[in-house]
Amino acid sequence: MVGRATYDYSGESAVVTGSTSGIGRGIATALAEADADVVVNSRTASDVDETAAELDELGDGSVVGVAADLSRTDEIDRLIDEAIDAFGEIGILVNNAAVWPEEASMVDAPLEDWDAAMHVNVRAQYYASKLVARHMIERGLEGSIVNVTSQTGDRRTGGRGLYGTSKTAVNGLTWRMAHELANEDIRMNAVSTDATDSRQLRREAGRIAADRSGQTTEDVLEEWAAERPLGRLGRPADVADAVLFLCSDAATYVVGTILRVSGGGNLQ
Incomplete structure (x- = not known):
């Protein structure tokens, strides 16, 4: 491996949705370590408070938490308003929050699962981006918005139909x-x-594993890791590295790109 990247986000302020565990927490952690001011978010106030307190110790910036349910537009309004109140402005938005509907055929899945996936995985990304973009335009900020999507959004077959459809929509939202x-x-x-170690992946x-005699969660995770061309699962830090690049001055000419952080899973 050649070359080493370091990032300085001192003086920058970021909102990372769905950031008390997994990929979102990894992104918020990386920004905090790079001295950014960060707003962490999830639906659960205790998780938000605990995460904010822990990440606040990492860098020279400040980390605050805002509990908000991103299936509700009024809660997104409050999240963005409180972020601006905390730091004066928002220069970075990372739309990470997402839900995984229960695995079911698209014929049998209840309409409520469709609504939940679209509200959190797509509408919330659009609405938060809309609010933050308006704020950036009014303040004359040269900001950065990063959406978190998935390889399932590229695939035309396979399971997780509702989740995959929502991520296809995120891809389109990003381009447009x-x-x-x-x-x-x-x-x-x-x-x-692709397959990145997170609470949702471990739950899946x-x-x-529960349907396979003699297998554990770790057995299934090892199986999935072996299927990746690089031979391992993704880590939240892998995704965080990509986000820090996209938001940095090293990517000032990168627009509308879907950067695939998949260990080669996108090639399969």
């Missing part, structure tokens, strides 16, 4: 909105994950 926002010096991009692995 990036083109419009570029005229305002706001760069929107996305990072696309546990469900599969």
Whole structure:
């Protein structure tokens, strides 16, 4: 491996949705370590408070928590308002929060699962981006917005139909909105994950292990890791590295790109 990247985000302020565990926490951690001011978020106040307190010890910036349910637009309004109140402005938005509907065929899945996936995984990303972009335009900020999407959004077959459909929509949102926002010096991009170690992935692995005699969650995770061309699962830090690159001055000419952080899983 050649070359080493370091990032300085001192004086920058970021909102990372769904950031008390897994990929979101990894992104918030990396920004905090790079001295950014960070707003962490989830639905559960105790998780938010605990995460904010722990991350606040990492760098020279400040970390605050805002509990908000991103399936509700009024809660997104409050999240963005409280972030601006805390730090004066928002220069970075990372739309990470997502839900995984229960695995079911798209014929049998209840409409409520469709609504939940679209509200959190797509509408919330759009609405938060809309609010933050308007804020950036009004303040004359050259901001960065990063959406978190998934390889399931590229695939035409396989399981997780509702989740995959929602991520296909996120890809389209990224391309369309990036083109419009570029005229305002706001760069929107996305990072696309594959099998990345997270609470949701472990829950899915546990469900599969329960249906297999003599297998554990770790057995299933090891199986998935072996299937990746690089031979391991993704780590939250892998995704965080991509986000820090996209939001940095090293990527000032990168717009509307879906950066695939998948260990080669996107090639399969």
